[in-house]
Amino acid sequence: EIVLTQSPATLSLSPGERATLSCRASQSVSSYLAWYQQKPGQAPRLLIYDASNRATGIPARFSGSGSGTDFTLTISSLEPEDFAVYYCQQRSNWPLITFGQGTRLEIK
């Protein structure tokens, strides 16, 4: 099973600041990595797929990068609605889909 380790566990920032979230895979997942945003009481929402492609309707302030084992989700300038939990997911090792443990982005 491919283990995804997200860091930091919690990130405290202010609106307008830049957020950088990390996801590291225990072995290469090529570019088969996605990012999701989840707010309390809601289902996850797809942000980024295949490491760097924004999903439909996702604002341009969200961007993804990386390949192999190291990936980054960047939010260029935080809006109030961006404070949530973010998960990465790999689909390289089908059918052994795994998610990271999440990064909580909170208001400082």
Add this chain to the structure above:
Amino acid sequence: QVQLVQSGAEVKKPGASVKVSCKASGYTFTSYGISWVRQAPGQGLEWMGWISAYNGNTNYAQKLQGRVTMTTDTSTSTAYMELRSLRSDDTAVYYCARGGSGSYYNVYSHWGQGTLVTVSS
């Protein structure tokens, strides 16, 4: 628009079974598979498995093999997830999710609203 509407919350005793439904609309049901993902209280996301709505083929997470069954009813565009021999650590919100077309079947662009299953004596 694509919608996945799940059945309501359930409370079950240890050892019982639960069957959660996920009714799809807004697309051709048999053209996409349905995956199930669960989330224990305050915890992360756990992939449970996938079913093809086209031919019923399934893939299950190894830790749930033997306890989980996923099925579909194409006449009603509904997917089902049954979990047996419930334990307290099965308490979670259960989500159905649909991926994209082609090779993006496991990139989850559409999600149900979630179903809380509580296992308690």
